[in-house]
Amino acid sequence: MAGKKLHPSVEQFKAFVKEHPILIKLVRDDEYTWQELYEDWYLLGEDDPKWTQYKNGSQTKTSHKKDDDKNWVQQLTGVFKKMDANQMQHHINNLSQAIGAIQGVLTQFQGNNQENTNTQPQNDAPRNPFSFRKD
Template identity: 40%
Template sequence: MTTVKGDLHPSIQKFKEFVRQHPKMVHDVRNGKKSWQQFYEEWYLLGEQDGVWNRYKVNGEIVPPPVQEESEEKLGDFMGQMVSFFKKIDVEQVQQHLANMTTAIGSVQQVIQQFQGDQTTKQQRNSENNPFFFQKD
């Protein structure tokens, strides 16, 4: 919702205003019950006057949510998402991926060492075979 109103399609501007009048819609989206796309399609098909929308008003009044509570709620949602993410992690898979990465990094290091080793041996051979090679003191 950081875009300028002039940049949005008029129907989207109307829908955003409708959402401000029905703040409980935000909770359903954050809880995963519905998506904004689903709400928009219902709003577009049913219209603003349908009785379905009454449950999304706060006591039948048009009250925008306070900004401070929204930021605290976002932080709580973020922490909840992080906890659920860590619960879903399979430790054995992570360990296997780390082992694969370690093996790959070791292989790359070996290739780099081989190329560096070839360059130093070539320089030594060239210096030994060149009769005009003089080392600096």
């Protein structure tokens, strides 16, 4: 395995983790997975304020997932407070119209399929699924 080269971003992430050793403990304590941390690091960048609490032993003994959940709820609450109800109603109406249009198109396609199956010639006698014919 020593012969394999890692992707440059993985190498950078490993160097980042060496600068933030508390992240190793958080993964071992099942508060995060390496995948979660890597994705956060990749998306947020290593200069994001989220990482300052993990740098070289400056982390406190709180559950970080719970803190992240609280932050997320606070951010969501802030978004709802800033939201204009009339503008939101306008967007919902537009979305509803778009869904209606899509349903109309699907209904037309389903109607065409039903017409095609109904236009096939049918005998007056009911079809027997087990009938066999000689050639």
